[in-house]
Amino acid sequence: MTVQRLALALSLALLTTAPVALASDDHSKVNGSIDIAAAEVAGDVDTVNGSIGIGAGARIEDAETVNGGIEVGNDVHASSLSTVNGGIQVGTGLQLEGDIESVNGGIFVDRGSKIGGGIETVNGSIGLVGTEVIGDIETVTADLTVGADSHVHGGIHYEKPQQSWISFRKRDPRVIIGPNARVDGALVFEREVELYVHESAKIGPVTGATAVPYEGDRAPNGN
Template identity: 65%
Template sequence: MSPALVLPLALALAAPALAAQDVDKVNGSITVEAGQEAGDLSTVNGSIKIGAGARTGKAETVNGSISVAENVTAGGLETVNGSIRVSGKGKLSSGLETVNGGIFVDRGGDVRGDIETVNGAIGLVDTDLSGGITTVNGDVTVGVDSHVKGGIHYTKPSQSWFSFNQRDPKVIIGPNAVVDGPLVFERKVELYVHSSAKTGPITGASAVRFDGATPPGQ
């Protein structure tokens, strides 16, 4: 190799890779295209969409939903008024949180944190959750082959939260699902546990066992 090329090549190899750029808005949606990289994503009034195979930092919005396509690697996802949906094989290095919005993680999901909501439903299918699930009024389905390592906790609703949901929440632990740690219910729920599922100790509710694909009456 020519000596004139040695120094530029050495400098290029030693230079650190450029950090992925953050995206910060107040009004407007954010889209990360398939296969792209980005830093943290933040908006106030707008949705966030992350395309298939993309890599990002955490994503946060106030009034908007967060949609994650297949095979995405991202940080935590958080919204106040909006849903969170993670498609297959999503890998999230932190937890998921909403106030008024559902959370769904599809097959192959790997969430390294907790899932928290106040009024939204939570659904997992073949998903590993390293933390636990905390909610007040939302239904919870720990679906087929899912593993929740941190237990489930329903906190007692204050009087102001009762208006959001007049019926008792339904909690379903599906076929071959595992919930390590305690299941603690500070309010009345309907709890259904599949005969093939495994759970930690249950406090505040009585489990109804079922054998089919869905609980009785579903």
């Protein structure tokens, strides 16, 4: 699925499935937030207008919302996380079988986490620290930091923005591949970006951008 179709797909899925009778361990609302307690075992968690909170050590299936963020505690097991308008904040030790997806909102994943699928967003920022991603990272306008000790087995793809997205964001996205980070696949940029790669990082072939090497803990400020 491309990031352009993500918002529509998530919205239609939640609006279509919300009225259906659910299993006892599923949590579903149209209006309102949902909180999963620490160490709770649950099925699908979905709402249209509301946020989702998942406590430390919980085990769930898919967590989906349209208008709201998702906050995930430490050591959570889940199948997928997705939102349209809202950010996704993940603690340490997440074990995710599938994808993390957002349209308008940032995504942050902390140390010791493993994403079995990929990461996808349009507007916002993506930050990884000590995280393993089996799939690809796809975006249009997001700043991206593949932070220290992170490993992306797939590649990085920046799609060409539509005209409305160009006017929405004036500066080019910053892409930082941090200390001891690794991206095995190709880095493909269909738009202008500022790409900074730490001297200790390893990356695949780059198309559409020039990698600027840097040392130390922080990338240059850029333009």
